[in-house]
Every structure is written in C-alpha cells, then in structure tokens.
Amino acid sequence: MELVIFDLETTGFSPRYHEIIQIAAVRMHHGKIKTKECFETFVRPKNPLPDEISELTGITYGDVCNAPEPSAALMAFSRFVGDATLVAHNGRCFDLPFVRECCLRHQLPMREVPFIDSLALSRLLWSSQRCHTMDAVIRRLRLSHEGLRRHDARGDVRILAEAVRHMWKRLGAPPDHCPVPLDVGHLPR
C-alpha cells in the first residue's frame, strides 16, 4: 500500500475565508517511510499573512512572496501523490476541505483520491481517551521531534509519518491492510 502523508499550513481555520500557505508530504511504501521521496512547497496567498500565523508557523512574507500560486502548487502536489492513498491528521475536516475549496476557487477539475484520517487511527488505538491532538499522539508514542519544528508542515509531516507507522503497527494491521475504513478526498486532476 502506497501512502502519502501530508500536512497544510494555512492563514486560519476556515477554508472559505483563509488560504493555504504551505504544503508538505512524504511517501510511505509497504510501511516504510521514504524520507527522500518528499514534497515541500510554500504557497503565495492573496492576502497578507496574519502576525499570529507567522508567530505560530515561523512562515514569513519572505517565504511566500515568490512562492507558486495555489493552483500551481496543488497541481504539483497532485502529481506527487499519483495513485497513492492520502493521510492527514484531522484531514477529513481540515486539510481536505482546504484543498477542495482551493480547487473550486481556481476552477481546477478534480479527481477522487482514497484517504485515511490519522485521527481515526488514534481514536481506534486509544478509544478510552478523549484527546487525540497531534501533541497527544506524539506524547503517547514517545516520539522525539528534536530538530523538527512543530507547525511547519515540513516538520509536522515527518512526525506524523512516524506516528502513523507506529499506530498502524500497534493496531496489528499488516502494512497493506488499512485498520480503519478508507475515506475519499479530492485533488486537482
């Protein structure tokens, strides 16, 4: 099973009012993380970066001012994904709606892509726990994020890939059998 673990940084929580400013992804093949097969791009927003977003993510105007426009960035991301299954943390309610809204806004034709929400892996693994944030998952798995910046998509996606690998293993699922039902997302064609 070929997985592409991805993460977005945005200017806020609402796909309708906010914009994607960074996309990062890493490929996982048969349960092995391919650290050299990664995708990273900043995305140029139409509106100025809010100060609190720069503080949170470390992303500055200098990072995004000459970055690809959203449609070019998403098309490149879609080519990187290919026929793989997408994975994101809370992607069903956050990352995928942002991608879909961006496609609609830029009138990009879309294709369906299989998708796994790592939130579902966490809820299945620690069903008695209420908190399933990325930080909680990292803490429970005792993962180190030394040298990786949280809230930078490049750092988050590497931590998430490790987390997915561990949760998958702990759930006792073989690398080619997803332990939770597959969902569907959209990417530009």
Next chain:
DNA sequence: GCTAGGCAGGAACCCCTCCTCCCCT
C-alpha cells in the same frame, strides 16, 4: 474581527435525539 463541520461520548431514556466538545491553523 469574523469565519467550518463531522465525530465521539454522555445525558436521558429504553432507542433515538440532542448537546457539547474535539480537531485542524
């Protein structure tokens, strides 16, 4: 300064519905 929305779990109630919280930047 505002902004989403589907899910899980609990209360109240006997099987659903409603409510609140969660989760992402």
